[in-house]
Amino acid sequence: MSLIKTVAQQARRTNVVASKASSSSAHPLGGYNENKAQLRRETTAQYYRDHDIHNAAKKDSVRLKAAALLFTGRIPSDIDLIRSAQYLQSELPVRLAHRIKGFRSLPFIVVTNPHILKVMEQYIRSFKVISSFNDGRMVKKQDQVEDFTHLLEILLDDHGSVIDDLTQGFSSCHDHVLDIFDGDEGKAHELVQSFLDKTLTSRLGIRLLAQHHLLLKDQIGKNSRYFIPRHDRIGIVESRWKPAKDIEAIARKIRESWMFHCDNPPRVKLNGHTEAEFPYIPIGVDYILQEVFKNAFRAVIEAHSNSARQMPPIDVTIAVNREDFTIRIADRGKGMKSDVINKIWRYHFTTARGRSNYGGVGDLLSMANSNEKELAGYGIGLPISKAYAEYLGGNLEIKSMSGIGTDVYLTLKHIDPHKGHSFRI
Amino acid sequence: MSLIKTVAQQARRTNVVASKASSSSAHPLGGYNENKAQLRRETTAQYYRDHDIHNAAKKDSVRLKAAALLFTGRIPSDIDLIRSAQYLQSELPVRLAHRIKGFRSLPFIVVTNPHILKVMEQYIRSFKVISSFNDGRMVKKQDQVEDFTHLLEILLDDHGSVIDDLTQGFSSCHDHVLDIFDGDEGKAHELVQSFLDKTLTSRLGIRLLAQHHLLLKDQIGKNSRYFIPRHDRIGIVESRWKPAKDIEAIARKIRESWMFHCDNPPRVKLNGHTEAEFPYIPIGVDYILQEVFKNAFRAVIEAHSNSARQMPPIDVTIAVNREDFTIRIADRGKGMKSDVINKIWRYHFTTARGRSNYGGVGDLLSMANSNEKELAGYGIGLPISKAYAEYLGGNLEIKSMSGIGTDVYLTLKHIDPHKGHSFRI
Numbered sequence: 001m002s003l004i005k006t007v008a009q010q011a012r013r014t015n016v017v018a019s020k021a022s023s024s025s026a027h028p029l030g031g032y033n034e035n036k037a038q039l040r041r042e043t044t045a046q047y048y049r050d051h052d053i054h055n056a057a058k059k060d061s062v063r064l065k066a067a068a069l070l071f072t073g074r075i076p077s078d079i080d081l082i083r084s085a086q087y088l089q090s091e092l093p094v095r096l097a098h099r100i101k102g103f104r105s106l107p108f109i110v111v112t113n114p115h116i117l118k119v120m121e122q123y124i125r126s127f128k129v130i131s132s133f134n135d136g137r138m139v140k141k142q143d144q145v146e147d148f149t150h151l152l153e154i155l156l157d158d159h160g161s162v163i164d165d166l167t168q169g170f171s172s173c174h175d176h177v178l179d180i181f182d183g184d185e186g187k188a189h190e191l192v193q194s195f196l197d198k199t200l201t202s203r204l205g206i207r208l209l210a211q212h213h214l215l216l217k218d219q220i221g222k223n224s225r226y227f228i229p230r231h232d233r234i235g236i237v238e239s240r241w242k243p244a245k246d247i248e249a250i251a252r253k254i255r256e257s258w259m260f261h262c263d264n265p266p267r268v269k270l271n272g273h274t275e276a277e278f279p280y281i282p283i284g285v286d287y288i289l290q291e292v293f294k295n296a297f298r299a300v301i302e303a304h305s306n307s308a309r310q311m312p313p314i315d316v317t318i319a320v321n322r323e324d325f326t327i328r329i330a331d332r333g334k335g336m337k338s339d340v341i342n343k344i345w346r347y348h349f350t351t352a353r354g355r356s357n358y359g360g361v362g363d364l365l366s367m368a369n370s371n372e373k374e375l376a377g378y379g380i381g382l383p384i385s386k387a388y389a390e391y392l393g394g395n396l397e398i399k400s401m402s403g404i405g406t407d408v409y410l411t412l413k414h415i416d417p418h419k420g421h422s423f424r425i
Numbered sequence: 426m427s428l429i430k431t432v433a434q435q436a437r438r439t440n441v442v443a444s445k446a447s448s449s450s451a452h453p454l455g456g457y458n459e460n461k462a463q464l465r466r467e468t469t470a471q472y473y474r475d476h477d478i479h480n481a482a483k484k485d486s487v488r489l490k491a492a493a494l495l496f497t498g499r500i501p502s503d504i505d506l507i508r509s510a511q512y513l514q515s516e517l518p519v520r521l522a523h524r525i526k527g528f529r530s531l532p533f534i535v536v537t538n539p540h541i542l543k544v545m546e547q548y549i550r551s552f553k554v555i556s557s558f559n560d561g562r563m564v565k566k567q568d569q570v571e572d573f574t575h576l577l578e579i580l581l582d583d584h585g586s587v588i589d590d591l592t593q594g595f596s597s598c599h600d601h602v603l604d605i606f607d608g609d610e611g612k613a614h615e616l617v618q619s620f621l622d623k624t625l626t627s628r629l630g631i632r633l634l635a636q637h638h639l640l641l642k643d644q645i646g647k648n649s650r651y652f653i654p655r656h657d658r659i660g661i662v663e664s665r666w667k668p669a670k671d672i673e674a675i676a677r678k679i680r681e682s683w684m685f686h687c688d689n690p691p692r693v694k695l696n697g698h699t700e701a702e703f704p705y706i707p708i709g710v711d712y713i714l715q716e717v718f719k720n721a722f723r724a725v726i727e728a729h730s731n732s733a734r735q736m737p738p739i740d741v742t743i744a745v746n747r748e749d750f751t752i753r754i755a756d757r758g759k760g761m762k763s764d765v766i767n768k769i770w771r772y773h774f775t776t777a778r779g780r781s782n783y784g785g786v787g788d789l790l791s792m793a794n795s796n797e798k799e800l801a802g803y804g805i806g807l808p809i810s811k812a813y814a815e816y817l818g819g820n821l822e823i824k825s826m827s828g829i830g831t832d833v834y835l836t837l838k839h840i841d842p843h844k845g846h847s848f849r850i
Contacts, residue, residue, distance in 0.1 A: 272829050319826030323762065326826045337748065399824060399834050401744030401751045404697050407832065409824050 047104070053127060056097035062087075063205070063424035066281060066415035069212055069237050076216050076234065078142060084213045085145045086138050088152070092206060093131040096123050099202050102195060109176045115169030119162050126155050149217050152210045162203060166196065167380060170347070189346050193383070196347050200384055201391040204284060205425050211283070212236040237415070241280040243318050243327060244270055247289060251314070254293045258301060266300045266311040266331075268293075276320040279416055284388045288396065291381035292329050292408050299333025299406060312405075324394065324413045332405040341400050347380045393423030472529070478552060481522035487512075488630070488849035491706060491840040494637055494662050501641050501659065503567060509638045510570045511563050513577070517631060518556040521548050524627050531620060534601045540594030544587055551580050574642050577635045587628060591621065592805055595772070614771050618808070621772050625809055626816040629709060630850050636708070637661040662840070666705040668743050668752060669695055672714060676739070679718045683726060691725045691736040691756075693718075701745040704841055709813045713821065716806035717754050717833050724758025724831060737830075749819065749838045757830040766825050772805045818848030 064087075103111055103120040111117055129151065133139075139148050170177070170192055181187040212235035219233070232240045251268035258265040296314045304311045312332035319326045336344070382396075389396040394412035401407075415422045489512075528536055528545040536542055554576065564570050595602070595617055606612040637660035644658070657665045676693035683690040721739045729736045737757035744751045761769070807821075814821040819837035826832075840847045 272826070317826060317829060319760065319829035321760075321762070321827040323827070326829075328824075328826060328832075335744065335746075337746070397824065399753075399822065399832070401697070401742060401753060401834075402746040402748070404742060404744035404751075407753075407824070409826075 050124070052131065053097045053100050053124070056093050056127070056131070057101040059094045059097075061094050061098065062091055064209070065422045065424050066237075067422035069235055069281075069425070076220055078145075078220065081149075081213070081216060081220060082139065082142075082145055084216060085148045088209060088213060089130065089133065089138060089148065091209070093127050095202055095206055096127040096130070099123055099199055100127060102198055106195060107177070107180050107191075109180070110170075110173050113169045113173045113176075115165045115172070119165050119169070122159060122162065126159070129155070149214060153214060156207065156210055156214075159203070159207075163200070163380070163384075166199070170196075192347055196380075196383070197387045201387050204388055204391060208236055208281065208283060208425050236281050236283055237279060238282055239279045240277045241282055242275075242277045243280075243285075243320075243325065244274040244276070246282055246286055247316055247318070247327065250286065250289050251293055251316075254290070254297050258297055262301050262305065264310065265297060266304075267313045268316060269313045270316045270318065272318040273320040273325075274318055276318060276325070278320070278325075278414060280412075281392075281415065284392050285410070285412060288385040288388055288410055289327070289329075291385045292396075292410065294381065296329055296331040296333065296406070296408070299335075300331050301333075303332070303334040322414075324411055326409055326411045328407055328409050330405060330407045335400040335402040335404050335406050337402050341398060344398070345383050345386055347383045391423070475549070477556065478522045478525050478549070481518050481552070481556070482526040484519045484522075486519050486523065487516055489634070490847045490849050491662075492847040494660055494706075494850070501645055503570075503645065506574075506638070506641060506645060507564065507567075507570055509641060510573045513634060513638060514555065514558065514563060514573065516634070518552050520627055520631055521552040521555070524548055524624055525552060527620060527623055532602070532605050532616075534605070535595075535598050538594045538598045538601075540590045540597070544590050544594070547584060547587065551584070554580070574639065577638060581632065581635055581639075584628070584632075588625070588805070588809070591624070595621075617772055621805075621808070622812045626812050629813055629816060633661055633706065633708060633850050661706050661708055662704060663707055664704045665702045666707055667700075667702045668705075668710075668745075668750065669699040669701070671707055671711055672741055672743070672752065675711065675714050676718055676741075679715070679722050683722055687726050687730065689735065690722060691729075692738045693741060694738045695741045695743065697741075697743040698745040698750075699743055701743060701750070703745070703750075703839060705837075706840065709817050710835070710837060713810040713813055713835055714752070714754075716810045717821075717835065719806065721754055721756040721758065721831070721833070724760075725756050726758075728757070728759040747839075749836055751834055751836045753832055753834050755830060755832045760825040760827040760829050760831050762827050766823060769823070770808050770811055772808045816848070 100120065100123050103116070103123065106116075111120060133148060133151060134144055139145050174188075177188045177191060178185065181191075215233070216235045219235070232238060247270065248268070255265045255268070293314070300311050300314060314332075315328075315330040317326075317328040317330070319328070386396045389410060389412065392412055394410070397409045397411075399407045399409070413423055525545065525548050528541070528548065531541075536545060558564075558573060558576060559569055564573050599613075602613045602616060603610065606616075640658070641660045644660070657663060672695065673693070680690045680693070718739070725736050725739060739757075740753075740755040742751075742753040742755070744753070811821045814835060814837065817837055819835070822834045822836075824832045824834070838848055
């Protein structure tokens with residue numbers, strides 16, 4: 001396991017830059033110090049001199065058809081695993097380089113924020129580690145694949161906190177971004193929005209590919225040369241995915257989490273094509289459903305918490321056709337005013353309660369400003385969900401009837417290539 | 426009643442041009458004839474030499490706040506009627522001139538279509554008649570107002586067939602429009618769309634104003650100097666409009682019309698703010714609701730005509746809040762595919778069954794092409810409805826779940842000035 005040591009060493013080495021940069025401002029002496037300034041300048045300038053990243057960012061990403069995952073893995077073997085590793089070995093550095101370029105194009109003041117700097121360095125570190133794996137040569141043997149797979153696992157873990165870090169980062173440099181645009185909220189949001197949309201969908205793609213590889217590895221088994229089918233799954237693809245099942249599971253989980261705050265949270269009622277099954281990649285859609293249900297439950301519970309009556313159910317309609325499928329989540333949580341609707345698609349870093357979470361009705365109700373209150377629950381879950389839905393070739397739309405309730409429409413394309421519209425990961 | 430004679434004479438005189446122009450091509454000799462060509466050129470050139478229209482088109486239209494109608498007419502008297510006539514006398518020629526300019530900007534080949542030419546001439550005629558009324562001086566006395574009111578009545582009648590004429594006109598010159606854009610369907614539609622959106626919403630405004638005047642006149646009574654309140658109405662404004670009542674009446678009417686074709690058409694079920702009442706101008710919204718219900722009924726009946734079960738109801742949700750109100754009409758008529766949805770907002774003149782009508786299930790089902798079939802019912806009712814909704818300061822949106830059904834959202838602003846967003850007529 002010398003590999004893991006290398007990753008750890010690399011990680012420590014790259015981190016030095018970040019800790020130096022950020023600790024300097026926290027130094028008890030503070031103020032201007034020529035030596036310190038010189039050091040800062042030098043370490044910062046290092047970010048400028050990385051030709052590998054620069055060159056990799058020039059290459060085009062090779063996005064895989066979701067349908068391709070379905071077919072190459074029909075009866076996966078070690079050969080498939082080697083191919084998968086090789087693809088990732090050449091593809092991931094390109095994608096990471098593109099994202100690093102994205103960080104480099106952000107306003108300087110923004111990237112100097114310790115949280116954002118930390119994420120950029122994670123990307124740089126991952127780029128280095130993957131592109132220098134096996135001395136830059138493609139893996140060929142099974143033990144190399146084992147090592148590479150293990151490396152992927154570590155990197156997935158390492159990047160687990162990226163969304164939280166970016167949330168905190170953009171939250172604390174909100175005023176700087178506003179300053180750059182002379183107080184123009186719209187432009188400030190646009191900058192954050194386009195950066196996060198790209199960064200987070202790219203991240204989703206990378207993670208789907210990495211997880212697909214890891215799951216394939218699991219399914220083939222450590223010492224087996226043959227595929228052991230498990231639960232109709234091939235990597236991240238469920239060959240007989242049943243939306244109704246996932247919807248019920250997610251709704252149940254969120255309903256249970258509300259039981260601490262509320263005697264009888266609303267029920268979820270399904271109708272439409274509840275028996276439909278088809279091949280799909282549930283990871284992204286599960287995330288979206290979770291965010292939408294969180295909002296629906298919160299809206300209904302807040303709107304009806306003072307009523308003795310049973311809460312109106314959340315109605316879910318599943319419509320599956322050859323081309324795509326739509327999941328409509330309709331709540332009777334009193335809806336939103338149009339000025340609120342226009343804001344829910346923005347990444348909200350300005351409120352203290354930036355990230356959406358399950359509970360906290362009391363906190364919500366105690367907020368003074370009504371607009372703020374209505375928006376409080378909408379953190380970054382919804383804009384991420386919209387970005388994900390679009391990345392998956394579909395869309396997420398909201399129609400709200402203020403005073404009555406909200407209808408959310410999630411429409412996604414099938415991945416089955418016979419249906420023509422498979423998205424690319 | 427010398428006035429009516431004048432209108433009739435004017436009408437005959439102006440029509441000469443149109444009939445000459447169109448009959449010339451039907452002449453048995455056909456072919457090129459220098460005399461005929463000369464005549465044609467001269468009569469056509471007359472359209473070029475009208476400085477009155479040219480000058481009036483330079484003026485800005487004065488759009489009234491819907492709320493203003495509500496207030497000026499609180500206790501209307503003869504004075505209000507004189508003011509109303511004066512406003513119309515100066516405003517209508519400006520609006521008509523703007524529309525005439527619109528016709529003049531259309532491609533020449535389009536306006537030479539006899540149906541379209543006929544409509545343009547109606548506009549020219551109305552412009553002349555109104556701007557020359559009372560020798561161009563503002564009305565002051567009550568008998569002048571009587572005459573003017575009567576003139577308005579005739580003109581409203583005269584323009585009753587405008588939508589049909591434009592439909593027929595654009596339908597028969599469809600190929601010419603395509604030719605102009607070298608076969609580019611999108612650009613051809615854009616031309617027709619923007620012309621019709623403007624012409625038809627301007628027409629709605631003119632008709633609302635004229636009808637308001639006529640209704641005020643009726644309500645004040647021929648020989649009475651004081652207002653006789655009737656059904657909470659002031660002109661076209663209903664001071665306590667109840668959306669649920671109009672929705673029920675329209676739905677009943679359309680349901681009855683289907684009873685000739687179908688044993689048990691779907692029921693319409695209302696929920697939400699069914700008791701809500703507020704001041705509004707129902708004319709435009711009634712038109713829109715009628716079009717939307719026609720589509721909803723047709724969709725449900727077509728989708729379930731082979732089923733022994735009772736047809737699923739059409740669910741209508743009314744959501745009224747301080748700023749606006751939304752009417753959602755949700756049917757279970759199997760919905761539309763996305764390629765169909767993209768087309769329903771276009772004015773469809775290409776199909777033989779261009780205009781939407783109540784019946785004809787048999788005809789619909791016999792159409793060969795499935796896309797054509799799905800679109801068959803969508804004539805110009807829906808695009809007109811959307812244009813109307815936007816003119817009234819709101820919008821009309823459709824979310825369809827292919828395989829399940831369609832949800833239509835009509836959102837409109839209140840006219841109550843205390844609610845801030847009154848639209849202008």
